Amino acid sequence: MVGVRRRIPLLILTLALGGCSARTVSIGFIGDLTGKQSELGVSGRNGALLRIEQANSRAEIRGAVFRLVTEDDANKAQSFRAAVDSLVAQGIPAAIGPYTSSMAELASADQRMFFLSPTASAESLSGRYDMLFRLMTPSSLGAEALGKKAASALGAKTASILYDSDNELYAKDFIASFRASFETAGGRVLASASYSSSARDLQFAPILAKLLADRPSALLTVATGSDTALVIRRAKQILPGILPLASGWAATTDFLKFGGTAMDGTMFEQQFDPASVSPAYLDFVAAYLARFGSMPSFSSMYSYEAAGILLRAMTGRVTPAGIKKRIMASPRVHGLQADYEFDAYGDVAREDSVFIVRGNKYQSLQ
């Protein structure tokens, strides 16, 4: 009888609340979620999901419940277009993503949706008046800093370069900037090679044997975290004492997980500061760790910020152009580590720093 009495108010409440259900707002997500190179997309998806879950649990936007609709682009053009088609068909006007610059190039040419890419940072995507906004500043500045640091401070005279052609747009921009600054600082690039991370039976040993034949003092790898870890491990075996250099693309949890202590001494450029003591960032790290049982990557943090931007811009019925207009109405964003501002082209300016891995951790070289 007590149970019955308890359930009557619950029933009344349920009936009462049934009449005032919140509107569901769908936010799209497009990223590489499957396969060997999916860390960037998966950790980004987790960051965005965390922000949406927090917004829903805190009822941040009154009368709206958000959900993340994920689409896997497999870092392939065909899959990306299919993902956009799917989201457009569902009436979703905006998406977080894509995550690689190659896919971002496709997004830049697509006017059907508003894209907010957390990680695409190719220089050539800058200054475009399109429907693509990005949360990372072009990596060219970081590449320049890395090249300069390697040549001047660390005394690397020669360097070879290996990059993943599946994200060629980013890789080539990065390499061009690195090469320019490295050579300006007195260094010399001996060789450059590429591979496709999506190729079957990929073997790094023969590629590296050839690439390191000239015994360069440094090896720049522009690839995902897991591939970079394998490359550096193998490179160190072939050429002990080589200075490993890496693009910010590799600075994911997979890098340290697959690389282990063998990654010590690897230098990175990145805009994300893993040692940040910003309260907002520390809260985010704690929440992410509690939710997913692992540390967030830069992709997680930028995706978290991207979700926060979109969920405020997508209240009510909006078009892709309307979302862009809303974001541009107040372009300054309070980031987890620092504030930043969108320019007229939807690009941001962030500080880029050089980090080194020591004791399986990232340390700033500033």
Added chain:
Amino acid sequence: MSTEVPEGIGPKRRTGSARRLGIRAYLVLLISLAIVAPLSTYAVLGGFFINSFFEREFTARGETVVRGVAGSSLAFMRSAVAVVVGIAEDERFFGNGDPVKLKEHLGAKLALHPEFESFVCIDARGVQIASSPPDPNDDGLDLSDRDYAKPLEGVPLVSESYISSSSGRPVVSISVRPDRSSLAVVGSLDLSLLSDFVAQSVGPDWTLEIADGSGTIIADRDQRRVQERANIGNLIRGGEAGGTTRVSMGEGSPIGAFSRRLGEYGWSVVASYDPAAFLVTINRIRSSALAFAILAFAILGAIALFMARRILGDLDLLRSGVRAIRDRHYGDLALEPAFIEFRELIGDVRSMESAVEEREAQLTDMVRQRDTLLREVHHRVKNNMQIISSLLSLQKDTMVDPEAAIALTESSSRVQALALVHEFLYRGEDFSRIRLGDYFRELCSSLIAAYGAQGVQLLYKGDPIELEFDRAIPIGLVMNEIVTNSLKHAFRGRSGGKITLTLGSSEEGIDIFIADDGPGFGSGGIKRSLGFQLIDSLISQLGGSMKRTIENGTAYSIVLPI
């Protein structure tokens, strides 16, 4: 005299202030209840019992599912670990540590166990010395900093799930280093088989997932969620190993889920009922309940309307039947009411009708007998009075004294007047009243004849007025005296004359006007004869008034109160 009515006889009266409602009001109430009752039933069933039922059903099934899948998953993993242990403890191949033989041995084992993606062998330094299939990216590398390369002797180590660098699929590594052995065997278990196992474990309505310690899904019917490394860490935090926990599916989810932790590997099994399917089932039941409620409403409403029409129809029949009895149309109560109760009531009414008809016939017969008797009495009284009148006339003829003869003549006419009243009574329909106009005309005509004054003309004009028997006799005597007086005096010396008689009614009563066209009273005036004394006395007795006028004859205006 007062009579005491026995209990149960007479109309029953309600006590208190309760309002009386007609059958129609009750029928309206009944029909309203017919509408409200099934809807209320639907609301209660839909809102409470169905939810309650599903809550219990869902809880029982959820606990059963996670318990069963947890047990099966443990068995699956123990079997996989046993495979790796079996390989690691096979001294025939691991004894000498020859990489070529090791590779062959691992290849042979891999062919036997397709659930494994690869087997590798790691030496005491942590260097990968053999692998199957060949792994050129890691062979020869020092992997001692990887978790799976450092199992304790005799204790199998199961890693967290990760994406295989060779296949891109989620795997877990099972590492075994036998006691006193320098070599460890690492098997990469392809988790897609676990997903297949999960898919076969429960029906399509359930979502069943297995997550590793970080919450990353390692097995799911929807392989896409495994491939995409979906994370349900928010659902599986907390809860004791081996225990089943009810967990929330998050904001907006209509139902919960169940989680059970597998102590050995830190994995969790999460079972949730697919919300869409749950709602479909709920809605199906609610739709059925609603359909049932509507059907019940329709049936109840139809029955209520049917009953209302039949009851009201029966009541109308009954009322018309009772009215027919009231109007003495006996035998017209040919009713066939729908309900037994009304049939019984009609039967009672018919019995009452028979009794009333019989009693009325008896009364009619009694009245008829009384009328006959009364007529006979009046007839005999009239005959007796005529005999008296005749005796007086005979006696008059013997009188020498003219005054005596006149007195007897007058007495005879008076008796005759009385006899005429009785004659009117027994000839009429009503024994208590006579038609006054007819009586006066008959009386005058008989007096004119009696006095041999055939030349006297009676002019009568009047309304049809009836008068009670007991007042008719005095007024008859009055009229007798007046007309007799006119016949005796007004037409003396003339062969003819007129007597005018007018009868009418006014607010004051019955107006009687009677006049003759004689000379009136002479200089001697009115003598106080017996006749005049009778007139005055009888008028007074009747409570009336009389005015006598002598002008071109003698006229009397009499007013009798009604």
